[in-house]
Amino acid sequence: MAQEQTFSSVHIGQQSGGSIFERIWWNIHDTLVITRRNLTYYTRLPQLLVFSTIQPVMFLLLFTYVFGGAIQTPGGEYINYLLPGILIQTVMFGGTQTTIGLAEDLSKGLIDRFRSLPMGRAAVLAGRTVADSIRNLFVVILMTSVGYIIGFEFQNGLLNALVAVAVLILFGHAMSWIFATIGMLVKDPETAQVAGFIWVFPLIFASSIFVPTTTMPDALRTFAENQPVSVVANVVRDLTLGTSTGDFWLALVWITTIWLVFAPVAVWQYRRAAS
Amino acid sequence: MTDTIVVEDVYKAYGDVNALNGVSLSVREGKIFGLLGPNGAGKTTLVRILTTLLKPDAGRVEVAGIDVLKDSMALRRVIGLAGQYPAVDEQLTGRENLVMVGQLYHFSRSEAKSRAQDLLKRFSLTDAADRPVKTYSGGMRRRLDLAASIVARPKVLFLDEPTTGLDPRTRMEAWEFIRELVRDGATLLLTTQYLEEADALTGFITVIDEGRVIAEGTPDELKSRLGSDVLELRVSRDINLKRVESLLQPIGKDMPQIDLQSGDISIAVNDGTRSLLDAVRILDGEGISIEDIGLRRPTLDDVFLSITGK
Ligand SMILES: Nc1ncnc2c1ncn2[C@@H]1O[C@H](COP(=O)(O)OP(=O)(O)OP(=O)(O)O)[C@@H](O)[C@H]1O
Ligand SMILES: [Mg+2]
Numbered sequence: 343m344a345q346e347q348t349f350s351s352v353h354i355g356q357q358s359g360g361s362i363f364e365r366i367w368w369n370i371h372d373t374l375v376i377t378r379r380n381l382t383y384y385t386r387l388p389q390l391l392v393f394s395t396i397q398p399v400m401f402l403l404l405f406t407y408v409f410g411g412a413i414q415t416p417g418g419e420y421i422n423y424l425l426p427g428i429l430i431q432t433v434m435f436g437g438t439q440t441t442i443g444l445a446e447d448l449s450k451g452l453i454d455r456f457r458s459l460p461m462g463r464a465a466v467l468a469g470r471t472v473a474d475s476i477r478n479l480f481v482v483i484l485m486t487s488v489g490y491i492i493g494f495e496f497q498n499g500l501l502n503a504l505v506a507v508a509v510l511i512l513f514g515h516a517m518s519w520i521f522a523t524i525g526m527l528v529k530d531p532e533t534a535q536v537a538g539f540i541w542v543f544p545l546i547f548a549s550s551i552f553v554p555t556t557t558m559p560d561a562l563r564t565f566a567e568n569q570p571v572s573v574v575a576n577v578v579r580d581l582t583l584g585t586s587t588g589d590f591w592l593a594l595v596w597i598t599t600i601w602l603v604f605a606p607v608a609v610w611q612y613r614r615a616a617s
Numbered sequence: 618m619t620d621t622i623v624v625e626d627v628y629k630a631y632g633d634v635n636a637l638n639g640v641s642l643s644v645r646e647g648k649i650f651g652l653l654g655p656n657g658a659g660k661t662t663l664v665r666i667l668t669t670l671l672k673p674d675a676g677r678v679e680v681a682g683i684d685v686l687k688d689s690m691a692l693r694r695v696i697g698l699a700g701q702y703p704a705v706d707e708q709l710t711g712r713e714n715l716v717m718v719g720q721l722y723h724f725s726r727s728e729a730k731s732r733a734q735d736l737l738k739r740f741s742l743t744d745a746a747d748r749p750v751k752t753y754s755g756g757m758r759r760r761l762d763l764a765a766s767i768v769a770r771p772k773v774l775f776l777d778e779p780t781t782g783l784d785p786r787t788r789m790e791a792w793e794f795i796r797e798l799v800r801d802g803a804t805l806l807l808t809t810q811y812l813e814e815a816d817a818l819t820g821f822i823t824v825i826d827e828g829r830v831i832a833e834g835t836p837d838e839l840k841s842r843l844g845s846d847v848l849e850l851r852v853s854r855d856i857n858l859k860r861v862e863s864l865l866q867p868i869g870k871d872m873p874q875i876d877l878q879s880g881d882i883s884i885a886v887n888d889g890t891r892s893l894l895d896a897v898r899i900l901d902g903e904g905i906s907i908e909d910i911g912l913r914r915p916t917l918d919d920v921f922l923s924i925t926g927k
Contacts, residue, residue, distance in 0.1 A: 452705075
């Protein structure tokens with residue numbers, strides 16, 4: 343091993359701590375370092391990105407061509423109704439990778455390594471959820487492009503289209519914190535495979551993502567119309583199609599509430615991880 | 618001289634498993650401290666408490682003058698940890714792992730890069746530096762993990778079985794690097810299963826078992842607890858060993874131990890040199906020729922086995 347001359351000079355880098363602004367800055371810094379780490383995974387495992395985009399594209403094509411003819415939806419072509427819903431489904435399914443990834447980090451001791459470093463307490467999870475959001479943005483753009491090829495069109499102007507994308511990304515980010523919380527709770531990657539998915543199905547299928555809720559039985563319909571996935575799907579659809587079926591502010595309240603509840607719970611789980 | 622690590626009456630239970638039952642110890646600044654004990658003794662638990670990963674149920678823990686429970690963030694800036702199992706990111710390359718850790722210690726990107734380069738060289742990982750860690754062998758991961766633990770040149774370093782899984786040459790190199798670190802002023806607590814390692818490296822040893830301290834002292838002190846040297850000798854093959862045994866019994870503390878396979882006879886004795894001369898005189902008087910004779914200090918293995926009874 344090579345000699346090292348500089349050991350006596352204790353060097354600890356720039357200190358965190360200090361003023362509140364410095365602390366905020368270092369938390370952002372740490373979050374970005376972790377974000378970068380998580381995005382690197384997609385370059386190391388390109389198949390991860392391929393499969394996490396092929397699957398929703400397949401859903402989009404199958405639903406459009408298999409059900410499209412049989413389903414009556416407001417707003418003309420089924421693809422116009424479907425795409426906003428499929429985007430939400432994609433964001434939800436993608437989140438399960440956060441559950442698995444964090445459970446893996448925990449079981450491999452990486453979370454221990456991070457917890458022994460002088461880094462912000464929320465940074466590991468925030469870095470993960472920010473990386474998720476960046477991936478979501480990429481997938482949303484890709485799927486919208488595919489949608490355009492098979493007949494989708496924004497009907498409500500560019501500005502509303504951008505707001506729709508923003509709502510989607512914010513919703514996905516809030517959801518990521520739920521996925522993160524589950525990952526920190528189940529701790530083991532195999533359980534995470536199942537636990538990450540299982541609660542997502544009812545939310546996705548008992549919703550207005552694929553079909554209008556009007557024909558569902560009463561009890562199911564009450565659930566389907568009021569659960570957050572439908573609330574957000576309706577708002578995204580309103581923004582892209584110019585309809586008015588949803589409540590924009592209610593969607594924001596849901597997103598904020600999910601975030602305010604699960605971000606602290608996930609960080610709390612992180613801090614007491616394995617203890 | 619101040620104490621860099623102070624542990625006072627620490628308790629920790631996992632459910633109904635009492636991992637630590639009132640452990641107290643202290644480590645002088647600039648020393649290597651060995652924490653020994655059989656599997657499940659509580660070594661890893663104590664290391665995790667000292668490195669802010671685990672909260673004790675009771676007790677006081679201080680490292681580098683910082684109360685571990687009150688100011689864990691300040692403590693994390695001055696300690697390094699290499700846990701029992703390497704904690705490195707499999708998908709990242711070795712270099713990316715070290716740069717990331719450097720950045721999380723708030724090095725600038727260029728500082729983090731040059732530090733990573735130094736460490737990769739120091740741990741003979743330069744050739745593999747830009748391969749994902751998932752392609753590394755067990756020993757390479759271990760080395761990378763050790764490198765990650767000293768990125769910020771910690772004042773106090775915790776190594777939980779640092780050389781498990783290293784080949785003999787790499788282990789020697791790791792020892793050399795551990796000595797170097799301490800020469801430069803770091804304090805080090807290491808746990809190990811290798812008594813030879815504790816003997817070679819540490820100035821002071823605490824042995825724990827079932828969450829309690831059962832012995833402590835310098836390696837020599839621990840060994841002299843056996844109170845004696847060991848006299849070892851071999852006689853020519855045709856001599857009846859039973860006869861030798863009874864002839865030598867008066868000079869030993871206990872019965873001589875005979876290894877029936879090799880014919881080696883070992884006797885724990887109080888005064889090494891005199892016993893050696895006595896043995897030669899007695900056997901010579903009986904006309905028994907000695908092929909080999911010598912004194913050795915008891916090894917830590919002798920000590921370990923006698924105090925843990927395992
Ligand atoms: N997370 C946990 N949950 C329950 N019991 C645990 C947990 N971690 C450790 N233990 C128990 O606590 C005791 C001490 O474990 P610890 O890992 O500290 O031992 P150790 O001395 O490091 O052993 P080894 O030499 O095998 O690494 C053991 O009985 C172990 O089974
Ligand atoms: Mg252990």
